[in-house]
Amino acid sequence: MTGIAGLPEQLTIEWLREQYAAKRLTPAEVVDEIIRRASRDEAMNIWITPPSVDLIKPYLERLLGMDAASSPLWGIPFAIKDNIDLAGVPTTAGCEAFASTPDSSAAVVQRLIDAGAIPIGKSNLDQFATGLVGTRSPYGETHNALRGELISGGSSSGSAVAVARGQAAFSLGTDTAGSGRVPAALNGLVGYKPSLGAWPTKGVVPACASLDCVTVFAHSLKDALAVDLIARGPEATDPWSRNIPRPQAGQLPSKLCVPSEAPTFYGPFATAYRKAWDSALDRVRELGLPLVEVELELFNEAAAILYGGPLVAERWADLGDFVEAHPGDVFPVTEEVLRSGASPAYTAASVFQAAHRLQALKLAANRLLEDAVLVLPTCGGTWSRDEVRANPIATNSDMGRYTNHCNLLDLCAVALQAGEADADLPFGITMFATAENETLLCSAANLFVKSDEGAAAAPSSIASTASSQTTLVAVCGLHMRGFPLEKQMQACGAVFVRETESAPRYKLVKLPTTPAKPGMIKQEQGGSAITLEVWEMPLVSFGSFAAGIPAPLGIGKVELADGTEVPGFVCEAYVASQSEDITAAGSWRNFVHQ
Numbered sequence: 047m048t049g050i051a052g053l054p055e056q057l058t059i060e061w062l063r064e065q066y067a068a069k070r071l072t073p074a075e076v077v078d079e080i081i082r083r084a085s086r087d088e089a090m091n092i093w094i095t096p097p098s099v100d101l102i103k104p105y106l107e108r109l110l111g112m113d114a115a116s117s118p119l120w121g122i123p124f125a126i127k128d129n130i131d132l133a134g135v136p137t138t139a140g141c142e143a144f145a146s147t148p149d150s151s152a153a154v155v156q157r158l159i160d161a162g163a164i165p166i167g168k169s170n171l172d173q174f175a176t177g178l179v180g181t182r183s184p185y186g187e188t189h190n191a192l193r194g195e196l197i198s199g200g201s202s203s204g205s206a207v208a209v210a211r212g213q214a215a216f217s218l219g220t221d222t223a224g225s226g227r228v229p230a231a232l233n234g235l236v237g238y239k240p241s242l243g244a245w246p247t248k249g250v251v252p253a254c255a256s257l258d259c260v261t262v263f264a265h266s267l268k269d270a271l272a273v274d275l276i277a278r279g280p281e282a283t284d285p286w287s288r289n290i291p292r293p294q295a296g297q298l299p300s301k302l303c304v305p306s307e308a309p310t311f312y313g314p315f316a317t318a319y320r321k322a323w324d325s326a327l328d329r330v331r332e333l334g335l336p337l338v339e340v341e342l343e344l345f346n347e348a349a350a351i352l353y354g355g356p357l358v359a360e361r362w363a364d365l366g367d368f369v370e371a372h373p374g375d376v377f378p379v380t381e382e383v384l385r386s387g388a389s390p391a392y393t394a395a396s397v398f399q400a401a402h403r404l405q406a407l408k409l410a411a412n413r414l415l416e417d418a419v420l421v422l423p424t425c426g427g428t429w430s431r432d433e434v435r436a437n438p439i440a441t442n443s444d445m446g447r448y449t450n451h452c453n454l455l456d457l458c459a460v461a462l463q464a465g466e467a468d469a470d471l472p473f474g475i476t477m478f479a480t481a482e483n484e485t486l487l488c489s490a491a492n493l494f495v496k497s498d499e500g501a502a503a504a505p506s507s508i509a510s511t512a513s514s515q516t517t518l519v520a521v522c523g524l525h526m527r528g529f530p531l532e533k534q535m536q537a538c539g540a541v542f543v544r545e546t547e548s549a550p551r552y553k554l555v556k557l558p559t560t561p562a563k564p565g566m567i568k569q570e571q572g573g574s575a576i577t578l579e580v581w582e583m584p585l586v587s588f589g590s591f592a593a594g595i596p597a598p599l600g601i602g603k604v605e606l607a608d609g610t611e612v613p614g615f616v617c618e619a620y621v622a623s624q625s626e627d628i629t630a631a632g633s634w635r636n637f638v639h640q
Contacts, residue, residue, distance in 0.1 A: 152249025169204030224449025226261025243288030362387030520614025565617025
């Protein structure tokens with residue numbers, strides 16, 4: 047389906063790059079269509095500062111002096127949640143009386159602009175990023191992108207709907223308790239929430255400063271991680287910034303954790319959501335990774351600490367003075383939530399008691415998720431906007447049932463689409479991992495995404511879209527088709543090319559490792575031809591893949607039967623005397639099946 051100017055209704059980074067490279071489209075034409083679409087959807091309350099020629103023109107002119115080839119987001123339009131600063135444009139946080147106009151952009155926004163991306167407007171949100179429903183804004187309730195009577199999710203409501211309605215290729219949200227994930231689930235998107243501090247929060251109006259993250263909404267995991275490639279990295283002037291390495295391709299978790307009891311579902315579509323979860327769980331089982339059932343008590347207890355304990359006082363610490371000084375200017379339900387943080391029951395001692403309990407829960411979560419990824423529904427249901435208006439606190443609490451624990455436990459997360467619960471009612475799952483395991487998270491997410499693409503789908507790197515170059519890789523053991531580590535090849539975006547033989551110059555040994563694996567050692571004299579497989583892998587994945595190979599194995603040049611050499615698995619010669627010679631089998635496959 048296409049709109050005016052031939053643009054698809056869904057804009058993606060990959061498609062726009064292709065159009066620009068082929069000179070079939072210009073950023074100015076894309077912006078014109080985005081402005082038209084924003085006007086078309088004005089009643090959906092997506093924007094606080096909508097796309098306009100005056101706002102966007104300086105950024106279009108800036109592109110003229112940039113090299114598109116060396117600017118990875120050149121000409122890519124993005125939306126900014128209106129609690130994140132854009133220089134020269136008011137930041138309202140959803141409250142007109144709070145608004146101020148910054149002289150500089152938030153650190154993460156500036157990084158994207160420097161990479162060539164075009165900021166197109168400031169999007170609507172649940173006021174002060176307090177809410178998960180998208181209805182708590184004096185600028186109007188943001189409508190769901192697919193079914194207008196339903197909530198859009200919050201607090202990053204406008205950011206998600208802008209992408210879903212083709213008014214941006216990606217958008218920035220924030221996430222304290224699920225605001226970068228719930229709107230993704232409800233509007234058919236991917237929502238990526240990096241580890242705390244991985245993206246700088248300088249220039250972001252705090253909700254809970256110690257827990258806030260900047261996040262991205264996109265139509266694909268690939269696009270989300272293309273943004274992560276630019277946004278990630280420490281910021282020297284940001285006290286919450288941390289050096290969290292970007293996710294790399296190739297390493298899958300040793301297991302996936304799923305709830306031991308069926309999740310609780312709610313709202314008018316509870317039955318449909320339950321069936322959709324069962325179907326998503328079937329897909330998870332088919333990924334080929336071990337599944338472990340876990341109790342959710344520790345996650346539930348952590349979630350309860352956020353709003354049912356003294357940590358809610360952090361919101362009051364940031365915004366209490368403003369609320370007290372501006373009676374009547376704060377959205378009523380938002381003020382109710384914020385004022386709960388001023389309860390006299392929340393003493394300094396109670397804050398420390400909660401912090402100490404939370405530290406114990408973090409330890410338990412780290413042990414449970416060591417080398418593992420947790421899979422949950424993103425939401426257990428949804429509501430109509432009328433239902434939320436009638437019962438604003440309880441309905442909002444339900445939306446955070448499977449999200450609130452995340453930042454408190456220092457987890458990273460990605461919300462993925464997992465089919466439909468009903469017509470125009472997308473269903474999503476979220477994968478979680480510990481802060482240091484974003485690679486495991488992204489590899490598992492990529493595997494889940496690919497499980498729905500079919501064998502003919504083009505491979506994609508999970509770590510970057512900056513290069514389409516590939517390399518051949520010769521594999522002779524557990525990475526071959528049908529063996530346990532084939533999943534690593536797939537997670538790297540590699541595709542099988544052919545089965546072939548090495549030159550007749552190799553010795554094949556069974557290494558004394560657990561699990562058992564082969565080593566191929568080139569001989570100065572003699573040797574045999576070994577049957578192996580050749581795969582094609584994106585170069586952007588190859589470095590991290592090679593770096594993760596344990597000694598005595600490594601990547602070197604493997605000589606094939608036709609005399610050519612390709613990168614592939616080789617083995618250090620010193621282990622030959624400690625290993626069983628299995629050269630006569632001709633291949634690892636033959637050996638294990640004999």
